[in-house]
Amino acid sequence: MNIGVLGAGQLGRMLALAGYPLANRFTFLDTTGHPSAGIGDVMIYTDQHHLLDDFLAKVDLVTYEFEHLPVALVQAIEEVKPVYPSSEAIRICQNRAEEKALFDRLGIPTPAYRIVESAEALEAAARELGTPVVAKSVTEGYDGKGQAVLRDPGEAAEAWRSINHPKLIVEAFVDFVREVSIIAVRGREGEVAFYPMAENLHVDGILRYSLAPMPDLDESVQQTADGYIRALLDELDYVGVLTLELFQTRDGKLLANEMAPRVHNSGHWTMDGAVTSQFENHLRAIQGLPLGDTSARKPTCMVNVIGQEGDPAAILAITDAHLHRYDKSERPGRKLGHVNLVAESHAELLEKVHACAWLLPEAPEARFSFEG
């Protein structure tokens, strides 16, 4: 089975590493001009139709590791080869307004929001929701770009200019206790498996730590999240791994932030901490193979390596530390790799997390909500 992957970054690389043992081969179609997968066949797409034809001739089915793709391209591919998940998932995830409307339709709670198409409407929305609010372009946003925080409705004109997009979503701030994510996988026959939820720490809009399972998570909260993501999976007749990022509020409620139609950084802990990794389960799903067990083996924390590498020897000297480098050059804010730390208990895990953070030049302090 030759699997075509749209996108050729580290997620594609890790898909391939999980897929070789299943006798899969990989052909990547990069649309950015900067592929970094470093494995399999990599083709760089430049609007040349013969190249797309070559790609399609090589592969048995197509998936993606990157959703900021031209929807028309994915739709064209769908005419020729099976694409999992479908272009509909990409279309919705590319547009925050569509995404929120889907959440609303399925009864998945979100922070209060408004869609605005002018500076005046932005100001009115800020007033109505109560500042601070965050305004985001409905499309093309990625990793905190195209966003502005308004501390006062009077900042609307400036925010509108700086974002420079015809349609924005304005969201009320949420007084959350923690950011969490739920990752699930749905097979071709509609069967679904859920990973234990992870607690995620972001700094400057970039994920830094994901920890799972959470020691203080109420089983009913996991079940609520499972219900939300199942509704999304079923509605989209989704095949593969889907990620839903949520806020957990002080009273234990979950509010959906956004979803990603792919394997996700907050699921990298599964590579060493779960019975079956998110990457393998995505590949199992899209090939119609049985889904693997999503249970956690032990408390696990993923630490992202951002901007600058740590000394691999020092990191690997930590017991049950698993280094995953992406073989990319250093650049501020760039995801260069991650470390999965596995421990017998959460107390021991936190010790390892702090020891590991010490070895990473740009790792911020890790403070999880359950530390009180």
Add this chain to the structure above:
Amino acid sequence: MNIGVLGAGQLGRMLALAGYPLANRFTFLDTTGHPSAGIGDVMIYTDQHHLLDDFLAKVDLVTYEFEHLPVALVQAIEEVKPVYPSSEAIRICQNRAEEKALFDRLGIPTPAYRIVESAEALEAAARELGTPVVAKSVTEGYDGKGQAVLRDPGEAAEAWRSINHPKLIVEAFVDFVREVSIIAVRGREGEVAFYPMAENLHVDGILRYSLAPMPDLDESVQQTADGYIRALLDELDYVGVLTLELFQTRDGKLLANEMAPRVHNSGHWTMDGAVTSQFENHLRAIQGLPLGDTSARKPTCMVNVIGQEGDPAAILAITDAHLHRYDKSERPGRKLGHVNLVAESHAELLEKVHACAWLLPEAPEARFSFEG
């Protein structure tokens, strides 16, 4: 770090899969004309010196996954780039007489044996050791080729003709309870880590099952095996993974059968059953990185897929089953992949082993010594 690998079979493939996360790249030099790694850069060596120069120009250090290599080739490579483990390990492992002499020198017990250089000497040895005996050519033996069993000293002339080699080793049969192996890894500074011993089931000279840890293994037996392999590692100033296959006799004694200067089929269970796999630890060792924890996570059994594939969907439906396919075409006796089964208890593990064997067309019955 670009790692040159001599040999390009499934062991090389699995080394590469373990090495990408360490940001290693791989260049394979195949000497058989039939590479199957299917990953990294593969060069086919055909005595062309410029090709060897190209290989050496690409790589930072060299290791191997196949020891049936011209020693002169490895020695020539050693003049240019670091080779771990050294050519001395290959030289000894290619010659059963040298290997046994090393065991003797280090006080590692072996089955009684004689070296013979004529049919007459073979007959005398068979008489002296007591039939049955097994006669093997001292070199070029691989997977049961170049061997004969003598049930009576009178069969010496025929055995001598059929093996057709100027120097044989003749070994007494051992009344063993089980075949076991110990795998250890030695770093560049001489530090050593030992995996839990595995019980191995062979049929027709081909490994079929490896199970670790053994539920009934006396700690003192593990310590004895650790001592034997440590002596070998230190004597050879060895860097990397070394495997020692042994017989365990009824009275609990260990007798060394043979060693392999590389990652080994009987260590494939470590990919899913140990904290750090043999492949990652080999790569850590040869790069001067700290060795990883060799502990077993849970009872694990490796089942080889020989000759014919089983249905991947049925295999992957077993909970905590991990399929490792080598992406090779089917052929009688060929190693096509393996399945690692992980379970909470040995009883549960055996159930999974039997369920898995049922799914593999050519898997023999698995009956481990501890089943009584």
